[in-house]
Amino acid sequence: MRHGRSCEAGRYVSTHPPGVATARMRRKAYCTFIFDTRVVYVYHFVCHTNWEDDMFAGSRRKARQARMSSIAFARPVRVVLDRAIDDARIRAHLAVDPIHLLRDLVEHAPDLFGTECTVIRRNVETALAAYETSAAGSSTISYSDHTRKVLAVSREVASARATDEVGPSEVLEALRQVGGEQVRSILRGEPPQPRSTPRSSGASLDLRWLNLSDDSEESYPRQIVTQLSGAIATGRILPGERLPSVRKLAEQLDLAPGTVAKAYRELEAASIVTTSRAHGTVVAAHNTRHRSEPSLEEVAALLRPGVVAAYHRGATAQQLADALHAAAIPIYGPERPAAS
DSSP, X not given: OOOOEXXXXXXXXXXXXXXXXXTTTTSOOOEEEEETTEEEEEOOOOOSSOHHHHHHHHHHHHHHHHHHHTOEEOHHHXXXXXXXXXXXXXXXXXXXXXXXXXXXXXXXXGGGTGGGHHHHHHHXXXXXXXXXXXXXXXXXXXXXHHHHHHHHHHHHHHHXXXXXXXXXXXXXHHHHHHSOHHHHHHHTTOOOOOOOOOOOOOOOOOOTTOOOOTTOSSOHHHHHHHHHHHHHHHTSSOTTOBOOOHHHXXXXXXXXXXXXXXXXXXXXXXXXXXXXXXXXXXXXXXXXTOSSOOOHHHHHXXXXXXXXXXXXXXXXXXXXXXXXXXXXXXHHOSOOOOOO
């Protein structure tokens, strides 16, 4: 008799040979395949746990992370972040903490704080005066783990509000939620509470979202430079964030370490990142990359290849001006510069 199952008196009866019908095999079986007169049973046992949620939890988590990383920081927030790094460097602090973000948020978005702005500013300065400093100072300042958490929550707030960018109000809400008791007490208008020693910066970024194409006319190092510099300009990667090491990024992108090293050297030569033994490769603050403002001729030389390509595609001067403004919005903001 071919082994299988039958039903007697309304109950399930196993017809497997003795010793075969184990407790696991008595669970629900759901498909049977027949090969060469042999019956092969493929059993899928339905567990009491919600196995569908467990199966798709990883993909949902990756999709959520991708959605969060696609939300860029608006230009006013990027200005605040640049100034926070400069402020921490000038004060010789060990890292950029949430209190640094709050200080520059008060300076650049005072309307968010209403009549309490003056009190909050005074309490922030009192708190910063008690910070631990580095005797030697450092030219490379990174965000603390706490600050990274605030920035991550600000992206979640922007996502919940269905906005494409993180603005000052989202950063303020994140500071209220996870900025720490010291920041919350200052926002309530109370004197600052004592704080613990600032923590060093955390893990490097995961850059597996970089999209390198074999069909591109650009080499792999040039594609890495183009995509990273663009992500930094639009706020997807922030000043002070640490890039993966050469070996780690090469493993993430399945490239040779020399390819990544060449891209990092180009970024460092352009003063987009800085590299040190203590901190690794860190994104530089924008306003510290170039001490002098570029001349009009230098900017025109940078734009000329694109202008020539647009001309040969048949674009008019007005189309070119409108396209340049549209391309600049994610980086410089929506304000069109006034004609001189």
